Amino acid sequence: MKRIVCKRILYGTVAGILISMLPGCGRGGDESPGKSQRSAGTGEAVIMFGSKTVLTSDEFRKKLKMLQEAQPGLENIISSMPEGEQLKVYERFAEGCVAEQLISEYVKNKGLDATQEYRDMAQQAHETLDTNLRIQAFQNDLTKQIDGVVDRLSDEEVRAYYMEHRDKDPIFKREPFIKRRPGGKPEAVEKPEFAPFEEVRDMVRQVIKQERLNALYNETMEILKKQYGVKVENVCLQQFVVKKEVPATAPEAHAVSNSGGEAAAHVA
Numbered sequence: 001m002k003r004i005v006c007k008r009i010l011y012g013t014v015a016g017i018l019i020s021m022l023p024g025c026g027r028g029g030d031e032s033p034g035k036s037q038r039s040a041g042t043g044e045a046v047i048m049f050g051s052k053t054v055l056t057s058d059e060f061r062k063k064l065k066m067l068q069e070a071q072p073g074l075e076n077i078i079s080s081m082p083e084g085e086q087l088k089v090y091e092r093f094a095e096g097c098v099a100e101q102l103i104s105e106y107v108k109n110k111g112l113d114a115t116q117e118y119r120d121m122a123q124q125a126h127e128t129l130d131t132n133l134r135i136q137a138f139q140n141d142l143t144k145q146i147d148g149v150v151d152r153l154s155d156e157e158v159r160a161y162y163m164e165h166r167d168k169d170p171i172f173k174r175e176p177f178i179k180r181r182p183g184g185k186p187e188a189v190e191k192p193e194f195a196p197f198e199e200v201r202d203m204v205r206q207v208i209k210q211e212r213l214n215a216l217y218n219e220t221m222e223i224l225k226k227q228y229g230v231k232v233e234n235v236c237l238q239q240f241v242v243k244k245e246v247p248a249t250a251p252e253a254h255a256v257s258n259s260g261g262e263a264a265a266h267v268a
Contacts (some may be wrong), residue, residue, distance in 0.1 A: 047098055054101050063097060064090075104186075115141055142216050150209045158199050162204045166194055176200055 047055035078089055108115050113122075166172040177195055197204070224230075230239045 046094060047101065049101070049105075055097055060094070060097065064093065067093075084193055142213060146209055146213045150205060150212065153205070153208070155201065158201060158204050158208065160239065162197050162200070169207075176203065205240060 030232045044054075044057045044058050046055040047053075078086055081089070107118075112118055166177065171177070172194070177200055185221075
């Protein structure tokens with residue numbers, strides 16, 4: 001529980017502090033995406049503790065890029081704001097970075113990073129990070145294999161896929177593949193009005209890509225399972241099952257039932 005709370009605090013001080021400013025602010029401004037964040041010179045100090053630079057503009061940009069990659073569309077939302085609002089967003093993000101640095105100094109100065117609890121958490125974090133990086137590398141490799149194949153598909157092949165699958169695949173039963181009435185209600189599923197292929201060509205390619213990526217993933221998993229002789233011992237898993245006790249029938253209920261039966265037999 002402590003670890004979960006800490007993660008929420010850190011997210012609130014850095015990423016959350018930036019995102020919290022966005023709703024209702026995405027209006028106006030002609031500045032191109034990313035212009036404000038490039039205004040600081042390379043390596044300039046963004047945050048200083050006294051005369052010591054603790055965060056340069058390059059490091060700030062990297063942190064911001066990581067957040068933008070985790071939140072698609074965030075960069076465009078920020079760049080669409082008036083310049084003054086953009087600056088406020090980056091100032092709040094800088095405040096989050098300051099909190100990060102201050103927490104780091106606090107932990108080091110109190111020697112909290114030398115405790116066994118800290119080392120255990122660090123080990124777990126490293127293991128989780130390694131696993132996530134391997135998964136990402138695996139996904140990137142499969143995606144590269146699929147990208148080349150799907151990119152070579154002609155528009156006619158993509159059109160043929162759309163025409164064949166739009167009545168079968170649930171993904172085509174919603175927008176943007178299904179048009180809506182002027183009142184905003186979707187067409188009846190039984191008689192949908194599909195969007196023209198020209199309007200959804202690129203999205204159909206993405207559907208094909210995802211379908212083939214899923215198929216390649218499943219195929220690769222099966223090959224790897226056979227290669228490594230994978231077995232899952234279900235008998236061993238039984239120890240993790242929480243047993244459910246069947247409520248015992250109350251003795252009084254039996255007594256009432258029996259006496260009722262006897263009374264009925266006596267009357268008969």
